[in-house]
Amino acid sequence: MQTMKLNNGILIPAIGYGTWQTPDGDAVTNGIKAAVDYGYRHVDTAAAYENEEGVGKGILESGIAREELFVTSKVWNSERGYDTTLAAFEKSLKRLKFDYLDLYLIHWPASASRFENWEQINLDTWRAMTELYKAGKIKAIGVSNFKPHHLKALMETEVKPMVNQIEFHPGMLELQQETLDYCKENDIIVEGWSPLGTGRMLNNPVLIEIAEKVNRSVAQVCIRWCIQHGVLPLPKSITPTRIKQNLQVFDFELDEDDMGRIDALDNFGYSGSDPDTVRF
Ligand code: A2P
Numbered sequence: 001m002q003t004m005k006l007n008n009g010i011l012i013p014a015i016g017y018g019t020w021q022t023p024d025g026d027a028v029t030n031g032i033k034a035a036v037d038y039g040y041r042h043v044d045t046a047a048a049y050e051n052e053e054g055v056g057k058g059i060l061e062s063g064i065a066r067e068e069l070f071v072t073s074k075v076w077n078s079e080r081g082y083d084t085t086l087a088a089f090e091k092s093l094k095r096l097k098f099d100y101l102d103l104y105l106i107h108w109p110a111s112a113s114r115f116e117n118w119e120q121i122n123l124d125t126w127r128a129m130t131e132l133y134k135a136g137k138i139k140a141i142g143v144s145n146f147k148p149h150h151l152k153a154l155m156e157t158e159v160k161p162m163v164n165q166i167e168f169h170p171g172m173l174e175l176q177q178e179t180l181d182y183c184k185e186n187d188i189i190v191e192g193w194s195p196l197g198t199g200r201m202l203n204n205p206v207l208i209e210i211a212e213k214v215n216r217s218v219a220q221v222c223i224r225w226c227i228q229h230g231v232l233p234l235p236k237s238i239t240p241t242r243i244k245q246n247l248q249v250f251d252f253e254l255d256e257d258d259m260g261r262i263d264a265l266d267n268f269g270y271s272g273s274d275p276d277t278v279r280f
Contacts, residue, residue, distance in 0.1 A: 032058025168192030
């Protein structure tokens with residue numbers, strides 16, 4: 001499994017198994033077991049996905065040693081703030097039945113559209129994350145859905161974010177370019193949620209044409225496109241054949257022409273969840 005290096009030296013497997021919208025119980029437990037079996041060593045969950053128990057169970061039943069896996073969870077919006085984040089972290093650990101996390105993220109920034117003191121709220125949440133990191137309970141800390149103006153204050157604190165997880169798939173390049181550039185300049189690894197646009201990419205004629213040309217599926221083309229943009233993809237699937245297929249993306253390359261055509265698919269497949277205006 002290829003890895004990327006976080007700004008604190010920790011290695012992160014270069015693709016992760018996504019679990020957003022996978023129900024708790026057998027669906028997520030069996031999905032994780034299949035994923036580990038096929039070679040995934042990185043699992044992404046969140047308190048808000050309400051499947052951490054099933055994720056933990058799948059990891060336990062997969063038989064793999066805990067330290068062989070890189071596991072991420074996230075603090076939900078209702079738990080922002082210092083004390084609440086500390087408590088939310090402990091609850092996630094308990095549901096996962098873990099004694100540490102590899103990566104913990106602030107799921108969404110508090111933003112100016114909802115909070116006058118949004119920047120202070122993010123700093124208070126970050127202070128709790130930093131404390132947990134320094135206590136060794138988390139190997140790396142970061143954020144999700146942060147734009148450069150949300151990240152700015154955190155960059156001036158003692159521990160800088162190591163990861164920013166954002167929506168990323170064909171059609172999103174222009175919208176996310178500024179965040180990609182900022183993260184690159186500041187040594188923050190960008191992870192991509194919904195690399196298949198939650199399925200919205202699959203019928204696009206340009207993507208179908210390129211997939212046929214390179215003899216891969218549209219899903220593999222989307223995942224590969226993320227990788228070639230330096231973004232760590234987190235494809236979600238509960239279907240064993242797809243789980244396996246989504247990992248087979250390190251043995252082919254999209255040429256400049258294909259990349260250019262996909263880059264040009266602008267403003268397509270966006271979920272519409274803008275961190276500055278979301279109502280959750
Ligand atoms: P399923 O979980 O039923 O296999 P995203 O990662 O962008 O959120 O997309 C997830 C969606 O894409 C899910 O509906 C998932 O279905 C579907 N999916 C995942 N991998 C593939 C694939 N290789 N081919 C087709 N559909 C896929």
